[in-house]
Amino acid sequence: MPRRIVVTSGKGGVGKTTVVANLGVKLAEMGQRVVLIDSDLGLNNLDVIMGVENKVVYDIIDVVEGRCPVKRALVAVDGNPNLFVMPSAHSYDKSYISGQNLRVVTERLSETFDYVIVDCPAGIEMGFHRAVASSSEAIVVTTPDISSLHDANKVIKMLGSYDMHITGLVINQVRGDLMVTSDMMNVEDIVSLLEVIPVGILPSDDVVGIHSSVGIPITAGNNIYDAIGVMANNIHFGENKLYDCTKRYKGFFGKIRRDVKRRV
Ligand SMILES: Nc1ncnc2c1ncn2[C@@H]1O[C@H](COP(=O)(O)OP(=O)(O)O)[C@@H](O)[C@H]1O
């Protein structure tokens, strides 16, 4: 059964595009056929993060306005035959795209893909409603910060008015060192505040920005890669495991790591 999932948050800059890109790569590595849709019209980020911006010929507005068939606008991601990107418009010329327009695109793509993952723009205006209307499941991304939690809460309530399943919460940019010392809200408290099951706990890690800027996927051998793997398994297999970002900051060596982290 193909899945059409929107990744949303309310607040910008919390990691929606990062989650879409890395979840997409992981699911494709697991053998799933995956297409990632950038619905942030005019602010194309996803094609840049995926390293395909130079290969873009058509975009989603061309598809909706009938200038090219859906599949011709897809851009293949190098190194992974299962992974494609549907780019957003590079310049937003005020073309009107409705939720229904986008839904037609996601439904068409779900005929040949296992996962259609929609990257939602920030905010709770037209772009949010358009992205949400195109999907049947939602993943809500938040950071442990109060403003992000506030916006996530608002978005979760708004999703309640749609006929859609909330697949789960991704808590991103978690600082394990600060959680151990109670300087950052912990996972249990965030989950009980938002009342949505967690599907991903992702540590804050500089490799995210480094890999995004060069458009290559995060590779094995660091914490964030492992955490993304746990998240993908939870989403794909319905597992219920949580990556523990605090583990390496506990105990004797953990205290040393915390002290060092505080100084850098
Ligand atoms: N887990 C993380 N650790 C470190 N930096 C991150 C992490 N997740 C996202 N970022 C960085 O935060 C910024 C915003 O992320 P992005 O995915 O573009 O957010 P959004 O799509 O919600 O606006 C980017 O510079 C990205 O590299």
Ligand SMILES: [Mg+2]
């Ligand atoms: Mg984004």
